[in-house]
Amino acid sequence: MEIEAEVHKILNERTDKTWPTTWFVPRLTDKPAFRDVYSVMNNWGANHGAISYGHIGKDLITLASMLRIPVCMHNIVDDDIFRPSVWNAFGMEKEGADYRACNSFGPIYQ
Numbered sequence: 247m248e249i250e251a252e253v254h255k256i257l258n259e260r261t262d263k264t265w266p267t268t269w270f271v272p273r274l275t276d277k278p279a280f281r282d283v284y285s286v287m288n289n290w291g292a293n294h295g296a297i298s299y300g301h302i303g304k305d306l307i308t309l310a311s312m313l314r315i316p317v318c319m320h321n322i323v324d325d326d327i328f329r330p331s332v333w334n335a336f337g338m339e340k341e342g343a344d345y346r347a348c349n350s351f352g353p354i355y356q
Contacts, residue, residue, distance in 0.1 A: 249269055254267075254269075268297065270297060271283065272286045272321060273321050274286075274321075275321050277321065279319055279321075280321045289319055290319065291318040291319055303320060303321075303322045304322050304323075304326040304327050304328075307320060307322060307327050308327060308328045308329070310344075311327075311328075311329045311330060311333065311344060311347075312330070313353075313354055314347070314348045314351055314352065314353050314354050315348065315353075316341075316344040316345040316347075316348045316349075317341065317344055318341065319341070320341075324340055327340075329343075329344075330347075332347070333347050335347075336350070
């Protein structure tokens with residue numbers, strides 16, 4: 247599917263021209279934040295995203311946890327993600343546990 251040129255122009259002019267524009271459709275899952283495209287946009291918690299070509303999301307989330315960088319809103323199956331076992335002490339809801347663990351331990355690199 248292609249976005250209409252006029253729609254692209256209007257939306258593209260609302261952002262910083264120094265940043266590249268990338269249009270994408272998220273992979274939908276049974277998670278509430280990924281139920282449909284509108285849910286994704288309603289739950290988007292950042293002004294950026296980490297998007298890649300290929301299925302490397304689980305590896306990036308694992309790396310982020312090792313570096314103590316919390317990850318907000320992902321659509322990777324939880325069983326595919328490695329987190330340090332101590333993360334279990336920060337609650338059952340894994341994305342929230344990422345933030346609590348990273349806050350508790352602090353950044354590895356300052």
